[in-house]
Amino acid sequence: MNTAPVPDEEPQWLNDEEQRVWRSYVHATTLLEDHLDRQLQRDVGMPHVYYGLLVALADAPRRRLRMTELAMKAKITRSRLSHAIARLERSDWVRREDCLDDKRGQFAVLTDQGLQTLRGAAPGHVRAVRNAVFDRLTPEQQKSLGEIMQIVAEGLQPNEAGADLPWLR
Structure with a gap:
């Protein structure tokens, strides 16, 4: 659904309830990202975005x-990715390889040590996610949250409709 604004048209402002929901969402996602980032920094010395790359x-x-x-x-x-990969390379978690087909292209490759680090980080990360999200929701709320997030993701990726979000299928 395309809801691009029409020039010179007054925006459809959020009503009080929509504003409450939106602000709650922004506040919760900010707190969640901070919580996960701090947990990973404390446990394995990497930010959440680096964990996602691994x-x-x-x-x-x-x-x-x-x-x-x-x-x-x-x-x-x-x-930003180049900077992150350079840092992950210094930890021997990732290495770069040149692309044989395209001399300008490069691959990022997860090393055995990187895989071992990821496996070591995963239990603490899963505990943090479970504690922050799933343990606070009923099974029905979890299902609703998944459905809502899938709709939002598909709306933001209309050509791929969640193609890079396999956990939603």
Whole structure:
């Protein structure tokens, strides 16, 4: 559904209830991201975004993705990804490989040490997610949250309709 604003048209402002819901969502997601980031920094010394990069690489065939594809999956700029990969390389969790097909392209590859680090970080991360989200919701609320987030994600990715969100299927 395309709801792009028409120029010179007054926006449809949020009513009081929509404003309450929106602000609750923004506040909760900010707190959740901070909670997960602090947990991962404390337990394994990496920010949440880096954990997401390691997960994406672990899920990829041969634990490798082109840098451009990884940036798209992580929804970060190539510059920010390059900085993150450099830091992950210093920890020996990721290495870069040149693309043989395209001399300008590079792959990010999850190393064995990176996979081991990810496996070590996962239990604490899952506990933090469970404690912050799932333990607070009834099964019905969990189902509703999943359905709502799938609708939002599909609306923001109309050409791929959740293609990079396999856990929603």
